[in-house]
Every structure is written in structure tokens, then in C-alpha cells.
Amino acid sequence: MKNARYPHGHRRQKAGRSAPGMARLGVLLGIVAAAGCAVGPQPGAPNVRAPAAYNAHPLDLHGGPQRIRWTQQESQAWWSLFHSSALNGYIRQAMEANPDIQAARAALAREQSLIAVAQGGLLPSVGAGAGISRGRAQRTGANGGASYRIPGNLYSLLLGTINVSYNPDVFGRQKDLVHAARARAAISRASLHQSEVFLAAAVSRAVINGAAARAQLDAARQIATADARLLRLLQQEYQLGYQNLQSVDQQEAITAAAQARIAPLQADVAVARHGLAALLGQSPDTDLPMPTLASLQLPSSLPTTLPSALAAQRPDIQAAAAELKVAAAQADVATADLYPQFNITADIGKAAMTGGMFFNPISTLWSLGAGIAAPIYNGGALHAQRRAALDQYKAVSDQYRGTVLDAFREVADALRALQGADTSYQHRLAAQTAAGAALRLAEARYRDGATDYATVLDAEIAYQQDTVAAISARGQRYLDSVALFVALGDGWQPEAGDARTASDAQPHSAIHQSPGAPA
Known part of the structure; x- marks a missing residue:
């Protein structure tokens, strides 16, 4: 397939080769x-002949x-x-x-x-988010074969993410x-x-x-x-x-x-x-x-x-x-x-229940994805x-x-x-x-x-x-x-500033005129 030409003088690039499995x-x-x-249409104004x-x-x-x-x-x-x-x-x-x-x-x-x-x-977009929440989870117990839910312990959840989209x-x-x-x-x-x-x-x-x-x-x-x-x-x-x-x-x-x-x-x-x-x-x-x-x-x-x-x-x-x-x-x-149209996204963040765990490498979350829509x-x-x-x-x-x-x-x-x-x-x-x-x-x-x-x-x-x-x-x-x-x-x-008129034009073979000439 030939690349299409466009009015700004550049050629469209071909997409890369498909990865295995795609x-x-x-x-x-x-x-x-x-x-x-x-x-597409070629750039530039139409040629309109200037009269003599x-x-x-x-x-x-x-x-x-x-x-x-x-x-x-x-x-x-x-x-x-x-x-x-x-x-x-x-x-x-x-x-x-x-x-x-x-x-x-x-x-x-x-x-x-x-x-x-x-x-x-034309540039990637970068965003960040942070949050903190306080909650109580429910636990499930059993008594004589019958299950029941009881309140769990209070906990805090610290979240921090950075997302990139391109x-x-x-x-x-x-x-x-x-x-x-x-x-x-x-x-x-x-x-x-x-x-x-x-x-x-x-x-x-x-x-x-x-x-x-x-x-x-x-x-x-x-x-x-x-x-x-x-x-x-x-x-x-x-x-x-x-x-x-x-x-x-x-x-x-x-x-x-x-x-x-x-x-x-x-x-x-x-x-x-x-x-x-x-x-x-x-x-x-x-x-x-x-x-x-x-x-x-x-x-x-x-x-x-x-x-x-x-x-x-x-x-x-x-x-x-x-x-x-x-x-x-x-x-x-x-x-x-x-x-x-192509889209690439990446997310990296942290999720932890304590401040100490928030900076621990094991609390790191990340994701990387790519998409295409045709x-x-x-x-x-x-x-x-x-x-x-x-x-x-x-x-x-x-x-x-x-x-x-x-x-x-x-x-x-x-x-x-x-x-x-x-x-x-x-x-x-x-x-x-x-x-x-x-x-x-x-x-x-x-x-x-x-x-x-x-x-x-x-x-x-x-x-x-x-x-x-x-x-x-x-x-x-x-x-x-x-x-x-x-x-x-x-x-x-x-x-x-003040009035500044242009200098007299140099003689032109087709259109230069002197005062009194056809105008």
C-alpha cells in the first residue's frame, strides 16, 4: 500500500508490523x-495572474x-x-x-x-492521583454449620497513582x-x-x-x-x-x-x-x-x-x-x-494500609496497555x-x-x-x-x-x-x-512610528509603471 500524500507536504507513516499473535x-x-x-488537496493558494x-x-x-x-x-x-x-x-x-x-x-x-x-x-498526558480512606471490613464465621458475618477490624487504605496516556x-x-x-x-x-x-x-x-x-x-x-x-x-x-x-x-x-x-x-x-x-x-x-x-x-x-x-x-x-x-x-x-487510531496507557501506583508499607516495594501496583481502534x-x-x-x-x-x-x-x-x-x-x-x-x-x-x-x-x-x-x-x-x-x-x-513609505519599486519587466503610465 502506498502512503497517502497530504496537503502539508508530508507522507503518512505506515503502522509497524504486527506482533506475533496479532x-x-x-x-x-x-x-x-x-x-x-x-x-488530500495540495497546499498553496491558487495561481491568480496579476494584471500588468x-x-x-x-x-x-x-x-x-x-x-x-x-x-x-x-x-x-x-x-x-x-x-x-x-x-x-x-x-x-x-x-x-x-x-x-x-x-x-x-x-x-x-x-x-x-x-x-x-x-x-502530540505529547503524552500525565496525571496523578492520591487518596486515603478509613473503613471496617466484615468477617465471615461459622457456628454449628451456620455461617454468619461479624464486624472486622478498622483499617486505613493509602492510595497513590501516576497514569500516562499517549x-x-x-x-x-x-x-x-x-x-x-x-x-x-x-x-x-x-x-x-x-x-x-x-x-x-x-x-x-x-x-x-x-x-x-x-x-x-x-x-x-x-x-x-x-x-x-x-x-x-x-x-x-x-x-x-x-x-x-x-x-x-x-x-x-x-x-x-x-x-x-x-x-x-x-x-x-x-x-x-x-x-x-x-x-x-x-x-x-x-x-x-x-x-x-x-x-x-x-x-x-x-x-x-x-x-x-x-x-x-x-x-x-x-x-x-x-x-x-x-x-x-x-x-x-x-x-x-x-x-x-492507537493508544498507549501506563499506570503505576501504591496501595497500602500503613504509611510504612506505602513506601515498601511490595505495595507497588502497575499496569501497561495498548489499544487500537479502526x-x-x-x-x-x-x-x-x-x-x-x-x-x-x-x-x-x-x-x-x-x-x-x-x-x-x-x-x-x-x-x-x-x-x-x-x-x-x-x-x-x-x-x-x-x-x-x-x-x-x-x-x-x-x-x-x-x-x-x-x-x-x-x-x-x-x-x-x-x-x-x-x-x-x-x-x-x-x-x-x-x-x-x-x-x-x-x-x-x-x-x-511615523509615516514610513516604501522606496520606489525597481523596474519590472512586466508590470513596472512610472507616473502617468497605465494604471
């Missing part, structure tokens, strides 16, 4: 083992303040690229106090402890359980990393959204103040007879609408602060200073992982690869269940269980490929969104600048009597709309930068 049992077990010989570029068309960021820097390593502490001490402090605080992160760390500690539990099955892992079942435990720990470790990535992104989004809402609130207040000032001017001109009542009413409506936009923006700032407090593990009444949008610098250099290195740092891909190892180990366990017939349940484990391995393998493809898609989407946000902001900023200049010119011409109020009204509405749109577009650029780092799997590395 030849028939050995033949029977050999038949059972031969029936169970099968090849993330996007089919070139990515062009030459017109904006950002550039792509291709690398083969992840960007650690990427949030430091925003150069905001407040953001850095909030993320550091969140990593220490966030309940979800603490739960993920506890889950990882549990899985690491279970590795030791599985490894304990299950030789002949067919590697326990080793497979250890492999599965290690893989589950790897899943928990990847899940913790992913939780850290998502937490850093959530804190960054809360700060960016809060800063953008604060900027919009400041702009709304300025616009409302300017509207109120223009309203007072129109009211004065109406009293002097230089303006009609319709213009005054229109400006009153615009002023009221501008003031009405302030309260919702205040609520947006509060909502962002409440969300940030929850991420930091604090109650919503905590007073958290919200940085300004101007204090956040747009990362000028975006270290972006090449497609060939993406799978090595995305935590979800790492978790999917660990799931494959778990599935392979479970298939190995199901295969090992088709083989006999499946003979179970209605095909064990073979069906093995087929189910192999099918599970196939399903997990397909899920791994899907995870990798989704990772490439998410990075491609993030890069394209980054380009779109940059282009949109440039146009929005130009529109805001032009609208501001047009409004100032219209107000000056109105004061000089060279134009009517309708022109000023149109210019003011356009400026208000362009101002809000420019602030939103600016915040979106920050959010899209965060989304790119999340798609790349970059995240929290507490041992890295």
Missing part, C-alpha cells in the same frame, strides 16, 4: 487502511498636486501623509481604545492559545489539527490587521467629513453675513426711493435661506464629532476639537503597490489564504479518520465526510480567487476615482474663483449704479453654489486618497 488483526487493519488511502496594470487606460495626475509612486511594499501609517497632528493623535488613541480592535486582539489571543491546545495532543500520531491527524489551529490564528491576525485598516480609514473619514462640514459652515456664515449686509443696503435704498420692494423681498428670502443652511451644517459637524468619539471608544458628549480643512495637507506622493505585490499585503487576501490552509487541514483530518463499517459516513471536506476546499479556493480579483478591482476604482476627484476639484476651484470675482465686480458696479440688483443676485447665487461645491470637491480628494490606501491594504503598524 497477525490476523494486522491483516484486517491493513485492509481497512488500504480502503482509506487517498490523496490596474486600469486599462493611462492614469493622468500630471495636472494636479498629487503623483503616483509605484512600490512593492505597503505604506505604513499613511495618515501621517496628511501632516495633521490632530489626525495622528486620534488614530493612535483609536487603536488603543476602540472596542472592535480590542475584541479582535482578544480573538487573536484566543486562537494563539488554541494552538498550544492542539500541540498538546496517542501516537501515526497518520498525522493531530498534526493536521495543529496546522488548522495555526491557520485559524493567521485568519484572526489578518482580521485584526483589516480591522486596524478600516479603523484608521473611519477615523480619517470622520475627521475629513467634520473638517469639510466645518469649512462649509464657515462659508455659510460668511455668505449669510454678506446677504444680511446687502439686505440692509437694499432696505436703505428702498427708504430713499432708489429701490423697489420686490428687490428687498427677494433679498430677504435669500438671506433667510442662507441663515437656514447654518443649522444643518452645525449638525453635520456634531455628527462627525459624535462618530469620531465612538471610534475612540468615548461617549458622544466628549468635546473633541475638529481640525480645519486647511490644516489637512493633500498627500503629494501616493505610494501605490504594484499589482504583483498586492496579494502580499491585503489583509482580506491573507485571510483567504489562511482559510485555504484550514480547509486543507480539515480535509487531511477527514482522511486520517479513515485510518486506525473503522470497519459506518455506512460510508467517513468517506462522505472526506468528500465534503474536499468540496469545502474547492469552495474556499474559488472564494480566494474572487477575493484577489475584487482587490484588483477596488484599487482600479480607487485610482480612477482619485483622478476624477482631482480633475473635478480643479474645475470647481476655478469656478469658485471666477464666481467670486464676478460677484465682487457686480457689487462694485451696483454700488456705482452701473448695473441692476438682478445681476448682483445672479452672481451671488452662483458664488454660493460654487463655494459649497469647491469645499465638497476638496474634501472628496482627501476621502479618495484614504480610499486608495484602504484598497491597497495599507494600515496600522505601531512599531513603524
Whole structure:
């Protein structure tokens, strides 16, 4: 019978030769083992071809303040690229106090402890017991042919035993359980990393959204103040007879609408602060200073992982690869269940009625035994269980490929969104600048009597709309930068300290790209 191969690269060992007197049992077990010989799934993640570029068309960021820097390593502490001490402090605080992160760390500690539990099955187990009892025996007597029982003497019984039990892992079942435990720990470790990535992104989004809402609130207040000032001017001109009542009413409506936009923006700032407090593990009444949008610098250099290195740092891909190892180990366990299981036991102890006799060699008790249990017939349940484990391995393998493809898609989407946000902001900023200049010119011409109020009204509405749109577009650029780092799997590395981006990747014959190349 050939040894079965298993996904961890080792070959199952054959059981030793049968001792004399157990030849028939050995033949029977050999038949059972031969029936169970099968090849398990081979280890390793499926080969998913890395694309030469993330996007089919070139990515062009030459017109904006950002550039792509291709690398083969992840960007650690990427949030430091925003150069905001407040953001850095909030993320550091969140990593220490966030309940979800603490739960993920506890889950990882549990899985690491279970590795030791599985490894304990490879070693003999030793136990000890001791006891003392006091009792009276009954004696049997005879009187004229009639038997009777009378109380005997009091006696004490001292007992002490040491027992040893060992299950030789002949067919590697326990080793497979250890492999599965290690893989589950790897899943928990990847899940913790992913939780850290998502937490850093959530804190960054809360700060960016809060800063953008604060900027919009400041702009709304300025616009409302300017509207109120223009309203007072129109009211004065109406009293002097230089303006009609319709213009005054229109400006009153615009002023009221501008003031009405302030309260919702205040609520947006509060909502962002409440969300940030929850991420930091604090109650919503905590007073958290919200940085300004101007204090956040747009990362000028975006270290972006090449497609060939993406799978090595995305935590979800790492978790999917660990799931494959778990599935392979479970298939190995199901295969090992088709083989006999061995057990060796040994007991040694003492039994004596006095303390002196307890240490006498003649009071020693011992036993030594060995056992074997082999499946003979179970209605095909064990073979069906093995087929189910192999099918599970196939399903997990397909899920791994899907995870990798989704990772490439998410990075491609993030890069394209980054380009779109940059282009949109440039146009929005130009529109805001032009609208501001047009409004100032219209107000000056109105004061000089060279134009009517309708022109000023149109210019003011356009400026208000362009101002809000420019602030939103600016915040979106920050959010899209965060989304790119999340798609790349970059995240929290507490041992890295400050931001440490990877060096530029060396040219690669198939996938190396320079800024502006297809991405």
C-alpha cells in the first residue's frame, strides 16, 4: 500500500508490523487502511495572474498636486501623509481604545492559545492521583454449620497513582489539527490587521467629513453675513426711493435661506464629532476639537503597490489564504479518520494500609496497555465526510480567487476615482474663483449704479453654489486618497512610528509603471 500524500507536504507513516499473535488483526487493519488511502488537496493558494496594470487606460495626475509612486511594499501609517497632528493623535488613541480592535486582539489571543491546545495532543498526558480512606471490613464465621458475618477490624487504605496516556500520531491527524489551529490564528491576525485598516480609514473619514462640514459652515456664515449686509443696503435704498420692494423681498428670502443652511451644517459637524468619539471608544458628549480643512495637507506622493505585490499585503487576501490552509487541514483530518487510531496507557501506583508499607516495594501496583481502534463499517459516513471536506476546499479556493480579483478591482476604482476627484476639484476651484470675482465686480458696479440688483443676485447665487461645491470637491480628494490606501491594504503598524513609505519599486519587466503610465 502506498502512503497517502497530504496537503502539508508530508507522507503518512505506515503502522509497524504486527506482533506475533496479532497477525490476523494486522491483516484486517491493513485492509481497512488500504480502503482509506487517498490523496488530500495540495497546499498553496491558487495561481491568480496579476494584471500588468490596474486600469486599462493611462492614469493622468500630471495636472494636479498629487503623483503616483509605484512600490512593492505597503505604506505604513499613511495618515501621517496628511501632516495633521490632530489626525495622528486620534488614530493612535483609536487603536488603543476602540472596542472592535480590542475584541479582535482578544480573538487573536484566543486562537494563539488554541494552538498550544492542539500541540498538546502530540505529547503524552500525565496525571496523578492520591487518596486515603478509613473503613471496617466484615468477617465471615461459622457456628454449628451456620455461617454468619461479624464486624472486622478498622483499617486505613493509602492510595497513590501516576497514569500516562499517549496517542501516537501515526497518520498525522493531530498534526493536521495543529496546522488548522495555526491557520485559524493567521485568519484572526489578518482580521485584526483589516480591522486596524478600516479603523484608521473611519477615523480619517470622520475627521475629513467634520473638517469639510466645518469649512462649509464657515462659508455659510460668511455668505449669510454678506446677504444680511446687502439686505440692509437694499432696505436703505428702498427708504430713499432708489429701490423697489420686490428687490428687498427677494433679498430677504435669500438671506433667510442662507441663515437656514447654518443649522444643518452645525449638525453635520456634531455628527462627525459624535462618530469620531465612538471610534475612540468615548461617549458622544466628549468635546473633541475638529481640525480645519486647511490644516489637512493633500498627500503629494501616493505610494501605490504594484499589482504583483498586492496579494502580499491585503489583509482580506491573507485571510483567504489562511482559510485555504484550514480547509486543507480539515480535509487531511477527514482522511486520517479513515485510518486506525492507537493508544498507549501506563499506570503505576501504591496501595497500602500503613504509611510504612506505602513506601515498601511490595505495595507497588502497575499496569501497561495498548489499544487500537479502526473503522470497519459506518455506512460510508467517513468517506462522505472526506468528500465534503474536499468540496469545502474547492469552495474556499474559488472564494480566494474572487477575493484577489475584487482587490484588483477596488484599487482600479480607487485610482480612477482619485483622478476624477482631482480633475473635478480643479474645475470647481476655478469656478469658485471666477464666481467670486464676478460677484465682487457686480457689487462694485451696483454700488456705482452701473448695473441692476438682478445681476448682483445672479452672481451671488452662483458664488454660493460654487463655494459649497469647491469645499465638497476638496474634501472628496482627501476621502479618495484614504480610499486608495484602504484598497491597497495599507494600515496600522505601531512599531513603524511615523509615516514610513516604501522606496520606489525597481523596474519590472512586466508590470513596472512610472507616473502617468497605465494604471
